[in-house]
Amino acid sequence: MQSHTLAERQQPGTDDRPLWDLIAAARGYTALLIAHDLKLFPLLGEGPRPLAEICQALNLALHPAEALLTTLEALGLLQAQNGHYALTSLAEDALLESSPTYFGWYLDREIANEAVFSFTSMNEAVRTDAPLQQRGDRVMFARAMHSMSMRAALAWPQAVDLSGHRMLLDIGGGSGAHAIGAALRWPHLDVCLFDKDAEVLKVAEEFLVRYGMQDRIRVRIGDMLKDPLPPADVHLFSAIYHHWPPERCRVLTDKSYASLQSGGRIIIHERLFNDDRNGPFTVVALNLLALLRGEGGRYSARAYTDMLQQAGFTDIEVKPTIGYWSIVTGRKA
Structure with a gap:
């Protein structure tokens, strides 16, 4: 000593x-x-x-x-x-x-995964490079993601002007929270929820009925990486990019740019890291599982701006929305 x-x-x-x-x-x-x-x-x-x-x-x-x-x-x-x-x-x-912004389903998933986040489990993951897998079925997952998303989904549509657009495609939209938020704020907008998981989309259809949006929002099954993107002039990616390494993010951004017509808009909705990529602490902690797997990225506003610029997007803006959430938007010239 x-x-x-x-x-x-x-x-x-x-x-x-x-x-x-x-x-x-x-x-x-x-x-x-x-x-x-x-x-x-x-x-x-x-x-x-x-x-x-x-x-x-x-x-x-x-x-x-x-x-x-x-x-x-x-x-x-x-x-x-x-x-x-x-x-x-x-x-x-x-x-x-x-409450329309009920958080309890997220807590249900946290309880189901208490052992995953224990000292013993995370210590083993750090020491052995063993992957951590969260427990729970797809229904629990979809409801937890809805709980995580709905408050933010009501906020970001207030921060962007979609009055000149006609169709929003919620890509990898899961429970439909963000499709619902966009449809509520912009009544003229046609909205399509696009996701590859049939079980999750069944839960999304339940939420659409709950919010009275079953006639406003179409549901379409498909893989954002493998299948063509349905026609739209706004692409929304909420809580998608942070799961993936930069190479896959660039592929997705390029695909969005190629699919949009001139004047089309991309919206990336994420909790942003700071420019030094070492905070805020809450953002780091909530991305910990993806970071432990080596799959997630520590993406800042600058990193997302660079991705959009490299794909060809212009008029790029970064706007805080609520809590730790922000949107990064760009237009196709």
């Missing part, structure tokens, strides 16, 4: 709060999953309740229930008033299934 001088021991050299915040965040994440699994949020969605009623309804002892509720209050998901616990606006927006 290295020895230290008296001067070095007199005061710490750095603020260690980031380390404690990181440890606390892991425990807060677990508390969120437990509360979701207990169905605490729909219980409080019926109205504020005192601690004793929550314990009785969820069959919890007093002390662990109070510890859980206090943690959720500190996380900004609950608020306590006059001895009653209630949902915050964030919890109402994200954790009640009746």
Whole structure:
């Protein structure tokens, strides 16, 4: 063990709060999953309740229930008033299934994959270069992706002018969240959801009915890499590029450019890395599985701009939309 001088021991050299915040965040994440699994949020969605009623309804002892509720209050998901616990606006927006931006299906997949993200599993992956595979069927996957996407899907169409376009193709569109968001914001726009996974598209059709979009949005099965792209003057790629290495991204960008007519637009919707490709931390962490596989790319606004320029797109713009999400757009001259 290295020895230290008296001067070095007199005061710490750095603020260690980031380390404690990181440890606390892991425990807060677990508390969120437990509360979701207990169905605490729909219980409080019926109205504020005192601690004793929550314990009785969820069959919890007093002390662990109070510890859980206090943690959720500190996380900004609950608020306590006059001895009653209630949902915050964030919890109402994200954790009640009746909300159009319900996040709970994503949490279901996180619970199903708890072992995948454990220390033991990730330690083995780092040391042995063994791939990590998430568990769950295609229905769970589609619903989780919808939960991840719907809030962002309502935001990005506000940041781009599609009034002069006629047909948007949501490429690899999965659950249809982004097709729905575009159709809601731009009622004149014809929208086609294009994906290769038949099971996922069945879930997408359920969501289209739920949002009243079954007559506005067409569903078409096909592989974005192998099949011709259906006619459209807007190509949307949401959360597609970050999964793939640069070579495949360039192939896809070139294919988009070749398929579009003059005046057509490409929209890449992603969580962007900074220009140094080492943050923000949340973006790095959410891309960790793809990075461990060696398949994903740490793409910044500059990287996407370069991809579009190399393919021939002009009038390239980068626009933040909501949270960590941004769009990168370009036109075919």
